[in-house]
Amino acid sequence: MSATIFSNDSRVIFNDQAYLELNNLLADHRYSKLFLLVDQNTHQHCLSSFLGKLDKEHEFEIIEIPAGEAHKQIETCSQVWAAISELGGDRKSLLINLGGGVVTDLGGFVAATYMRGIEFINIPTSLLAMVDASVGGKTGVDLGPLKNQVGVFTEPLMVLVDVEYLKTLPPNELRSGLAEMLKHGLICDKNYWEQLSEMDKLDPSALQDLIYRSVEIKNQVIKQDPKESGLRKILNFGHTLGHAIESYFLEQPDKTTLLHGEAIAIGMIMESYLSVHLTGLSQEKLEQIKDVFSNYYPSQEISSEELESIIELMRFDKKNNNGKVNFALLKDIAKPIWDINADNELIHRALEYYKK
Incomplete structure (x- = not known):
């Protein structure tokens, strides 16, 4: 392409x-x-x-x-x-x-x-x-x-x-990019999500058409909402928690710095859990999402105490308004919804689900 x-x-x-x-x-x-x-x-x-x-x-x-x-x-x-x-x-x-x-x-x-x-x-x-x-x-x-x-x-x-x-690129850098491609499938294109989910390996020479499709998906969203006042917020699925996790790992000398996609993968698993409890995503779809990300990304150790610091960092997320943390979540695969609030107790339960 x-x-x-x-x-x-x-x-x-x-x-x-x-x-x-x-x-x-x-x-x-x-x-x-x-x-x-x-x-x-x-x-x-x-x-x-x-x-x-x-x-x-x-x-x-x-x-x-x-x-x-x-x-x-x-x-x-x-x-x-x-x-x-x-x-x-x-x-x-x-x-x-x-x-x-x-x-x-x-x-x-x-x-x-x-x-x-x-x-x-x-x-x-x-x-x-x-x-x-x-x-x-x-x-x-x-x-x-x-x-x-x-x-x-x-x-x-x-x-x-x-x-x-x-x-x-080394393999971990390719996986970091794949996380955003998987996100594009989850928020906009079920067939694309399934296609990426079933890949055996990340081969750069086979990625051209997939990259084109990702750019196409993101562009379709952005053309409708250039300044992120509404629909474009769906591109932040996994990023409210993911960015805070990335920032936390970046500033902790005893933590291995996470690549963007590695942090966003954790965010997407946890925000999919929130989606089950807040926006109607099925438990079956949640398990599928977790399985796909677990196949590509090694689990990271995050304690409940560390999550408190991560939640504190979410206060600085640019999508917030009036002091409320806003999430983009899923009603189903390729059916996103935005400006959803979640309480801290549910976020802690999402971490426990991720760690299981």
């Missing part, structure tokens, strides 16, 4: 067509400066491949940031803003973000705010970034351990999806 997906003011272009469009853009636009943002990993594993796809040698100023969620902070933005400024960046500059979700989220925010906005292009290199950060125009950084607390909605000029980059 290689058809372009049009997303509000942006477009997602796949594989060889993506480089054709990029080469045409660079030839037609006389950008004053070309900046290329990478992290340590994409500098090593993806940069030479990317540069080799360009028609001619363009003069890029390469800016490298440290890899990992811990560096998705305003301090890193300050360093990138300073680098662009020192290298002569102006409003006619272009920033290309080559990396996973940290690079594309942070790079998009840097571009949106440098001199009140310069054009940027995202080239996601992780499965998570391809299926999650590729559409929607969300940019931003974390505030300490709190996920994506600072940011703006700004669309990239285009997003280039090249599945060849997936071959550079």
Whole structure:
């Protein structure tokens, strides 16, 4: 599948067509400066491949940031803003973000705010970034351990999806992206959920059509609700608990840092349990969901005391209003509902179910 997906003011272009469009853009636009943002990993594993796809040698100023969620902070933005400024960046500059979700989220925010906005292009290199950060125009950084607390909605000029980059990823990074794909099935497409549930293994070369479908699903939701005032909240299924779990593990020195998808997988199991008790999801569907996620993701140890700290972190969730924590839950597979409240006792029972 290689058809372009049009997303509000942006477009997602796949594989060889993506480089054709990029080469045409660079030839037609006389950008004053070309900046290329990478992290340590994409500098090593993806940069030479990317540069080799360009028609001619363009003069890029390469800016490298440290890899990992811990560096998705305003301090890193300050360093990138300073680098662009020192290298002569102006409003006619272009920033290309080559990396996973940290690079594309942070790079998009840097571009949106440098001199009140310069054009940027995202080239996601992780499965998570391809299926999650590729559409929607969300940019931003974390505030300490709190996920994506600072940011703006700004669309990239285009997003280039090249599945060849997936071959550079370790298995846990592929599984992290799969969690968002499974979520897309659970909230929107029962057949897609079942297709992903029955996969024997995660083979990058077999993922192209599945990635396309995930981007398509997310785009259909976002086009109806660009600023997350209603329907778009369904994309947060698993994220209210999942983000808080991810933040908690990130700030605990004795805990192994969880990848985004690993934390969201826990969130989806627990929020499916809430769905049984609050929105009518069947026990049978809950067991199926738990079985699928348990096949892909190892269980994590979370105590009741730790859950209290996680619940406290949920207070900072951006979907809350009037002090109430709002969940997106399931009435059934592909039948989501949003703005549902759950009390702490039920959340503790959801943890016990997860740990069983």
